[in-house]
Amino acid sequence: MQNVLNALRALEEVAARQPIGVADLARAMELPKSSVQRALVTLHTAGWIRQAAGTPTRWMVTAKALHVGRSATGELNLRDIAVPVMEELRRQTDETxxxxxxxxxxxxxxxxxxxxxxxRIILPLGQNLPAHASANGKAILAASTTETVENYMAEGLSRFTGTSITDPGCLRAELAEIRARGYATNSGEWRDDVSAVAAAVIGEAGTPVASISINVPTSRMTDASRAAFGAAVREAAQRVGKLLGSTSGG
Known part of the structure; x- marks a missing residue:
C-alpha cells in the first residue's frame, strides 16, 4: 500500500514541478531517493510519466495523466481541437x-x-493565472460580459509586480484596446520574467471558452515580436473557435 501511495504522491509532485529530477523530487516528498526512484519506475512503466526531451534525468507527466483529468472536467474535446493548431503556432514562433x-x-x-x-517559460499545468495580470486572463476578460468584468474587479485587483494593473478604470481601458486589436499582452505584470500575448477562443454561444497564449521570457520580447506574436495567436484562436463551432454543429 505504501508503494502505491508513494507513486501517487510522486505523480502529483511531477505534475506540479515538471520537469523534475529524482533528487529534487526526493527533497519535495521528504523520501529517500531509492523510494522515489521505485515510484518513478512504476509510473513510467504504466505510462503516466516520461523523460523530458533533452534531459533524460528529468520527468514530466504524459498525455495519459492529462486525459484522466480532462475527461473529469470536460476539457478533452477542446484540447483535441486546440493542440494541432497550437503545434502549428509553436512551429511558427518557436516559443512556448x-x-x-x-x-x-x-x-x-x-x-x-x-x-x-x-x-523558456515553464508554468505547471493546473496553474491558476490572475485574470487582470496575465495575457490569458485579460483576453478572456475582454471577451466576457460587462457584468463578469465588473464582478471580477469588485473583488479587488491584486498587485504582483510594478506593472500590474490595479486601477479598475485602467483595466477597463486596456480591455477596450484588447477588443479592438484582437489580442491581449502581458509585460511582466504577473511575474517580472514572463511576457506574453494571448487571444480568446470564442465558443458556439459567443462566450470565451479558452485562451491561447505565446509566453516568452521578458528579456526576449520586443515590440516587433509582440505585434507578430499577437497577430499569430489571434488567428490561431479564431481557427480553434471555428473548429469548435463546426464540431458542435455536427
Missing part, C-alpha cells in the same frame, strides 16, 4: 504556447507546448 480555460472565476492552465530554446 499555452492553453487556458476560465473555471469558477479563475483562469486555469491546461496545456503547454514548449519551445526548443534553452531559456
Amino acid at each position: 504556447v499555452h492553453l487556458a480555460v476560465p473555471e469558477g472565476g479563475r483562469i486555469v492552465l491546461i496545456e503547454r507546448l514548449e519551445t526548443s530554446q534553452p531559456v
